[in-house]
Amino acid sequence: MGITICIVEDLDEVREGLKQFISLNTEFNVLDTFSTAEEALNEIPKLKPQIVIMDISLPGMNGIECIRQVKDKSPITQFMMFTVYENDEKVFEALKAGASGYLLKNTGLVQMIEALKELHNGGSPMSANIARKLVTVFRDKEKEAAPIEVLSKRENEVLQLLSKGLLYKEISDQLSISTGTVRQHIHRIYEKLHVQNRTEALNKAFGKN
Amino acid sequence: MGITICIVEDLDEVREGLKQFISLNTEFNVLDTFSTAEEALNEIPKLKPQIVIMDISLPGMNGIECIRQVKDKSPITQFMMFTVYENDEKVFEALKAGASGYLLKNTGLVQMIEALKELHNGGSPMSANIARKLVTVFRDKEKEAAPIEVLSKRENEVLQLLSKGLLYKEISDQLSISTGTVRQHIHRIYEKLHVQNRTEALNKAFGKN
DNA sequence: TTCCGCCTCTAACTTTCGTTCTATTGCACG
């Protein structure tokens, strides 16, 4: 019976256009379409489609909130955003809420079909601009491990081990130095970072505040 | 003169096939191709192409390390991974190193052309499977700050203050309880999280591992 | 060369942390 789909979109032409075009493809089966989040919230949990194509801007409840509530009641359903919103906040909110795909409305219908197949195969098809946003935040978050400028090389090594929760003894073993030296390094680290203890140092060194 | 491109790929057929096909499109200009990272490292900084298509598995230095070194010397260049590697580690390493696009080798040549244009327009075209990995880690990272389930309400409050680096005394003052009680709470927290000290508890409670 | 920062080490010391044990109160659930 093909991949089951629901569409939530308030603009009549877009909603019907999508439905018509997708229905041409025998691999898909459009179960129903909705023009408001509230309707969708009522019906989708009963239909349990494999994919929901979701707009963000809807009258009343928006599409993101709709995803949050629907996915609890229909966990097998995957959500494909289909919207004009390209600003970071909306994108990240949608992904956090549970969307797996994110296409902008300038996407062609043929690509939409491809994307729906990929989504169903466990992929996350998304417009290249959206993916770039993800890559950017990913890189920003991952580059934490950068050494702190004001600290010497050795002090940064110590700080790294300190962040794992190791004891002075364990640190001294790993670096093959005495615990006295470890003490010394850590003391200097606290001095340079203007903090009083381990936790404050880690907060200051690695984000979190 | 079109978008300038270099290709780094050790398999002759793949490299030449790419070059031929891309050259058919007048919007692109393939400046040169290389079969090893070392060659690429020498030449690309001189050519400063707008895009480099990069394989990961190469004889000698791998493609990821190659990106790290090249992008310092040619910062305008964008990197499009083109590889069979689909495991998380390689993907994330590549993105961290500076790749902006990531296509798997089952991608069609026509889609490659599309992807190159998108990359040049500031997007991050990537295979849907790759994007899914990114979405997954993104969601995992964002869902922090929630109180830890296994801990009681009070224990979470204590943990919160603990994370600021406060002394037992300071915590007891803020919560208007005795330091003995604070001790007790913290002891239970360590027990429930299976850790031995403050830093380990914070690492386990708030991401970082 | 002299000076300074980094890395190393020792020793003695105070403070804080973390464990263990014991005990009381209050609330919720069957």
Next chain:
DNA sequence: CGTGCAATAGAACGAAAGTTAGAGGCGGAA
């Protein structure tokens, strides 16, 4: 109306953490 759990508390103790005050070697910069 017990039973269980969260929250409270104090005491006592060992184990770490953090401070202070030395001192020597080494390499780069003034």
